[in-house]
Amino acid sequence: MTVGDFGVVTRRTVLGASAAACATSAIPRAQAATPAKGDDAMVPVALRINGKDHHLTLDPRTTLLDTLREHLRLTGTKKGCDHGQCGACTVIVEGRRINSCLTLAVMHDGQEVTTIEGLGSPEKLHPMQKAFVVHDGYQCGYCTPGQICSAVAVLDEIEAGIPSHVTHDLNNVAFSDEEARERMSGNICRCAAYSNIIAAIRDVAGEDKA
Structure with missing residues (x-):
């Protein structure tokens, strides 16, 4: 058997044959991954x-x-x-x-x-929404809905006695700026209005130090 039996073998024919083989072998897998329609x-x-x-x-x-x-x-x-x-x-x-x-x-x-x-409406704001306005807890406002929802839940967590990673006394979970910062750490404000956000949460928690 010689090269002549199959024609001239070149780099292009080898690559072409490999690509065809890969495409053919992928067809059943792609069909299996296609979700049902209708x-x-x-x-x-x-x-x-x-x-x-x-x-x-x-x-x-x-x-x-x-x-x-x-x-x-x-x-x-x-x-x-x-x-x-x-x-x-x-x-x-x-x-x-x-x-x-x-x-x-x-x-x-x-x-x-x-x-x-x-949580609230323009006519009847939730206390946390009102506090964000009073303390200017936003700039561009894009993250604000998530910040406010998270802040409301944070105060509920503290009231329920659920500890965080910075809770010092597991038998006495209380509000502090440190607790608020830790619990709100998953909410990013790209405008960096963090100090104002904490002030708003502190206000609603009844711990306003201003």
């Missing part, structure tokens, strides 16, 4: 958001953040990093704050969700 791929999800019941039909891969923004038009909750690193998408679910970009809507079927729209 109504069979959708699932019913019931959420109680800001005191109102919502019955939705969603792709099970839809995040809670996208459900709020894209399906319910509750755009107060912001999409920042979309990786759970900035806290802009923080909402309160069953009394606990979470990053809505890191969780799927189907995981919260039947649960209570509170967004920034559910």
Whole structure:
């Protein structure tokens, strides 16, 4: 058997044959990874958001953040990093704050969700919203909804006696600037209004030192 039996072997023919083999072997895998289409791929999800019941039909891969923004038009909750690193998408679910970009809507079927729209309104601000205004706890405002939702939950955590990494006495969990900073550390303010944010939280906690 000689090279002539198969034609001239060149670098181009070898690379071409390798590419064709790789493409062919990838076809079954790609088909297997393709999600099903149509109504069979959708699932019913019931959420109680800001005191109102919502019955939705969603792709099970839809995040809670996208459900709020894209399906319910509750755009107060912001999409920042979309990786759970900035806290802009923080909402309160069953009394606990979470990053809505890191969780799927189907995981919260039947649960209570509170967004920034559910805390207060322009006509009747939540005390934390009012404190952020009084203490100028924002600049561009993009992170503010997540900051406020997180701050409200922080005070609830302290009142419930849930310790943080900086809690000195586990039997006496009390508000302090150190506690507030630690608990709010997952909410990034790129405008660096941190001192004003802590002042707003301190005010609502009834610990205003000004």
